[in-house]
Amino acid sequence: MNSPLEAARAAAIHAARAARARYRAGVVEPTAGRAPGMTQANMIALPREWAWDFLLYAQRNPKPCPVLDVIEAGSHATVLAEGADLRTDIPLYRVWRDGRLAGEVSDATALWAGQPDLVTFLIGCSFTFETPLQEAGIEVRHIAQGCNVPMYRTQRMRRPAGRLRGELVVSMRPVPADRVADAVSISGRFPSVHGAPVHVGDPAALGIADLARPDFGDPVEIHPGEVPVFWACGVTPQAAVMASGVPFAVTHAPGHMFITDVPDSTYHV
């Protein structure tokens, strides 16, 4: 007979595998709130010739680009999720050509077939600490509203690496003023998945003109007494693809993450 803890773990892994199987079968949806307690990841795949520049860019900008796994050319498997196929198990992919969005697909198998030397990077995602935020009684608005998290390009340029440069992208969650400190403490315990916020309040200082018009994802309501809190976002690599005119890349679509078999607690310090 399993203990309650073992049963909960098995259920969480089952939920992660079931979600990946649904996405492999063609379901498209934002992944926030899916498979609660399991780490979610951003994805970017680049030709091998760009892999060094990207890994260096990530090392130099660990807050938005915390690398959880690197999958070398020729493989589509990851140690973070047994049996997963990175070409099919993300709900929605974006294709980039010469720094411009060239399309979205729910199955990227043909893209990998056309560019077999892709090196794939899985990058931490702030969805990972949304379960602990909720457990502490802090509502995560986009989960409550059943939509995607709002994300914004900022005017904060990151440290460049080789041919890669670009600005910081942030995600935003409204937090009651008297819970901001708790949200900082809780997320700060997860430095590998963006950690503590980069900015609290004052969106104009980041270069965000209108919170109601995010660059990626959906707008969410901000209630009276709430402060917009900004976390570094794993869409930052996509901003670098755009700013740097990268000739070819495949990424996840913002908010449509890769769900792993790794419990959130693994990234708790």
Added chain:
Amino acid sequence: MNSPLEAARAAAIHAARAARARYRAGVVEPTAGRAPGMTQANMIALPREWAWDFLLYAQRNPKPCPVLDVIEAGSHATVLAEGADLRTDIPLYRVWRDGRLAGEVSDATALWAGQPDLVTFLIGCSFTFETPLQEAGIEVRHIAQGCNVPMYRTQRMRRPAGRLRGELVVSMRPVPADRVADAVSISGRFPSVHGAPVHVGDPAALGIADLARPDFGDPVEIHPGEVPVFWACGVTPQAAVMASGVPFAVTHAPGHMFITDVPDSTYHV
């Protein structure tokens, strides 16, 4: 007039710069306890042809190999210490040929001249949290004894990357049994510089036969009531150089670190 905090910061940076200047002038000494409050770093420089494998090895083994900066071929400067020269400002260097220790020098300028495509990696060092340990009243034995920290090769193999493989190297500090929890908590707040211990007590389980005979550094006294506590160590890359037969590498000598201008608090989460 400076505030006391500003004066303390200026004094700490002055101490770091003075130490680097001494090492540049030829002084050789272990760096534990020097320039208290300033981050210290491990160093490894490899031909460009090995740089990808190494950065991947570090990403896959972040506990022993937390990368603080990568300096591309042709440069010997780092953002972590203005005006520093990585070829001269470390007290003692080791030269590796075909995976074997080929010598030690206090000035590595000629080595860089002979291999101009070296890519240099600076890696977090547990000396960084020794000041907070001492501030909490936990004696750091090797500082008290005025010697180098004891380091041990273990039987724990790391996750390989490309041509690189090797075992975990650990540093050891004896801690009174009733302060082990504090030592774990304090060091755990510094995940970029090895973070919490990897092992507490029971050296035999790591494959360490005799604590009095470290593989690197000096032995230290263990007092009655103290437990040996083991942290992942930035000498782990040197173990990979040996195990993998890397044709050429330059590293710091164990315990003889690069002292940066970055306050410890930068790596506090």
